Amino acid sequence: MASLFSIAQQNVSVGLIFLLLILFIGRRVYSVYFGPLAKFPGPKLAAATLWYEFYYDVILQGRYTFKIKELHQKYGPIIRISPTELHIDEPEYYEELYSQHKPRNKSTFYVDQFNFPYTSFTTVDYKLHRARRAALNPFFSKQKVARLQPMLSFMVEKLCNRIEEFRRTGEPLSIRPVYACLTTDVVTLFTVNRSWNHLDTPDFSPLWVETIQTISATGHLTKQFPFIFSTLPFLPRRLIAAMNPGLVMLLDFQNKIQEDTRTILNGVYKSNQEYNELGLDKTIVHALLESDLPQEDKKYVRLWQEAQVSIGAGGDTTANALTTTHFHILNNPPIHRKLLAELKETLPNSYDRVDLRVLEQLPYLNAVVNEGLRFSYGVSTRLQRSHPTEVMIFHEWEIPVGTPVGMTSVHVHHNEAVFPEPYKFKPERWLQGRPQGSPPLDRYLVAFSKGSRQCIGMHLAKAELLMTIAMVFRRFEQQELFETTRADVDIHHDFFVPAPAFGSKGVRVIFK
Numbered sequence: 011m012a013s014l015f016s017i018a019q020q021n022v023s024v025g026l027i028f029l030l031l032i033l034f035i036g037r038r039v040y041s042v043y044f045g046p047l048a049k050f051p052g053p054k055l056a057a058a059t060l061w062y063e064f065y066y067d068v069i070l071q072g073r074y075t076f077k078i079k080e081l082h083q084k085y086g087p088i089i090r091i092s093p094t095e096l097h098i099d100e101p102e103y104y105e106e107l108y109s110q111h112k113p114r115n116k117s118t119f120y121v122d123q124f125n126f127p128y129t130s131f132t133t134v135d136y137k138l139h140r141a142r143r144a145a146l147n148p149f150f151s152k153q154k155v156a157r158l159q160p161m162l163s164f165m166v167e168k169l170c171n172r173i174e175e176f177r178r179t180g181e182p183l184s185i186r187p188v189y190a191c192l193t194t195d196v197v198t199l200f201t202v203n204r205s206w207n208h209l210d211t212p213d214f215s216p217l218w219v220e221t222i223q224t225i226s227a228t229g230h231l232t233k234q235f236p237f238i239f240s241t242l243p244f245l246p247r248r249l250i251a252a253m254n255p256g257l258v259m260l261l262d263f264q265n266k267i268q269e270d271t272r273t274i275l276n277g278v279y280k281s282n283q284e285y286n287e288l289g290l291d292k293t294i295v296h297a298l299l300e301s302d303l304p305q306e307d308k309k310y311v312r313l314w315q316e317a318q319v320s321i322g323a324g325g326d327t328t329a330n331a332l333t334t335t336h337f338h339i340l341n342n343p344p345i346h347r348k349l350l351a352e353l354k355e356t357l358p359n360s361y362d363r364v365d366l367r368v369l370e371q372l373p374y375l376n377a378v379v380n381e382g383l384r385f386s387y388g389v390s391t392r393l394q395r396s397h398p399t400e401v402m403i404f405h406e407w408e409i410p411v412g413t414p415v416g417m418t419s420v421h422v423h424h425n426e427a428v429f430p431e432p433y434k435f436k437p438e439r440w441l442q443g444r445p446q447g448s449p450p451l452d453r454y455l456v457a458f459s460k461g462s463r464q465c466i467g468m469h470l471a472k473a474e475l476l477m478t479i480a481m482v483f484r485r486f487e488q489q490e491l492f493e494t495t496r497a498d499v500d501i502h503h504d505f506f507v508p509a510p511a512f513g514s515k516g517v518r519v520i521f522k
């Protein structure tokens with residue numbers, strides 16, 4: 011009797027599993043062939059399962075961006091790249107998708123890869139995002155950044171002093187970590203009024219550089235398995251490190267920001283004369299606390315997470331843009347000479363005080379910086395947007411309400427119709443007149459994205475780029491690349507920010 015009962019039990023379990031499997035397959039078949047996205051072209055496997063993206067981004071490590079480009083070549087300008095997502099490769103559509111005024115939600119699949127759900131950056135709903143962003147806008151405004159001129163001069167001067175040490179010894183300097191130290195020191199001082207002073211460390215804080223790069227690379231895994239984050243508090247640190255060192259680094263990074271936020275809330279923050287002279291104002295925490303946001307949006311967790319986003323978003327992106335631009339200037343001697351000539355005319359003495367407003371007017375410097383942004387892409391991963399209540403139209407296609415649609419800066423920036431000879435570093439393209447009726451070229455420069463969710467730190471980033479390139483190239487007239495080729499800067503992996511092929515020793519420069 012007992013064995014009959016157990017056989018029956020086994021049969022029920024097998025039946026249940028079978029039923030679930032049928033349901034699962036049925037749903038997938040429905041989604042691929044009959045669901046609302048079935049009409050969009052693309053590989054059926056990508057439409058059926060997220061494992062397709064997993065293969066390219068997790069197993070092959072940051073390669074889906076490139077596969078998506080290949081798929082566009084095969085299937086056309088709009089394709090289905092996952093069970094729930096579409097992708098567009100047509101530069102003209104960028105300002106429509108990343109609209110300033112139309113409702114644009116982010117995608118949960120994208121934002122869940124980060125372990126900070128309470129920030130404006132990770133806010134899915136467009137209405138809530140607008141309120142949160144409005145509270146932060148004055149803190150990041152162009153006028154505010156203009157007042158930071160003394161702080162930026164001070165920081166870039168510090169950078170030049172470190173480079174001078176290497177000039178004296180003639181030792182090659184790996185510049186990406188050095189720029190990461192600069193941009194982190196700037197953004198921490200700006201955000202929480204406490205610079206992390208990485209530029210003062212003899213070895214340029216290699217752990218920090220590794221931290222930001224490892225955290226970025228972890229995103230492809232946590233995007234697919236966001237529940238990893240909820241298990242972390244229950245796991246021993248050593249186990250987490252063994253699973254993925256980036257996760258431990260992320261937790262340490264968060265602890266550090268939490269400590270800074272607590273210090274600020276305890277009333278210990280610098281607002282002394284020295285800080286005022288550097289043009290610094292209050293911290294991002296104060297900006298939020300003094301804003302019109304409702305009380306529940308001023309909770310501790312929101313405060314430290316907004317600080318974390320600002321520091322995380324402002325460091326590596328800017329360091330990457332600086333490194334890429336620096337490489338291309340040195341890799342093209344005529345460009346180097348032309349830039350230097352313009353800088354010498356404006357700053358006859360290499361130690362002249364550099365005025366940001368003057369730099370903003372220098373045509374060639376600005377063209378070089380734009381071309382550097384084109385080659386450094388900002389975020390190399392696609393950024394999804396959806397309309398929560400209406401169908402979006404792309405040519406003859408009707409995109410169903412709420413469907414996440416992405417575009418990718420790497421594709422836009424190398425579009426041959428917009429940027430002829432797209433793989434050539436050519437600042438001149440930014441100075442040439444445009445054919446009649448064509449929009450200005452910077453419409454297609456999307457490193458900071460566009461619209462209501464465009465990079466809020468853009469003014470600070472541009473100021474850093476102009477000041478740093480101007481000062482470093484004016485101060486050090488003689489410099490050359492050391493055992494560095496394009497393979498050391500060209501994107502080979504998309505780790506949220508671009509990365510070259512494994513094995514690269516980075517961009518190394520000898521200052522003479």
Ligand code: HEM
Nearest residue numbers: 130131323324327328331388393457458459465466467471
């Ligand atoms: C060259 C340097 C930089 C580039 C290329 C860049 C690029 C970007 C891009 C593409 C986005 C949009 C991401 C998305 O749609 O999910 C973004 C957002 C953001 N960036 Fe930047 N960024 C740079 C520097 C900075 C700096 C210096 C800061 C802070 C001081 C900063 C803070 C932010 C924040 C807070 C957001 C989220 C804005 C929002 O969602 O409302 N970024 N950035």
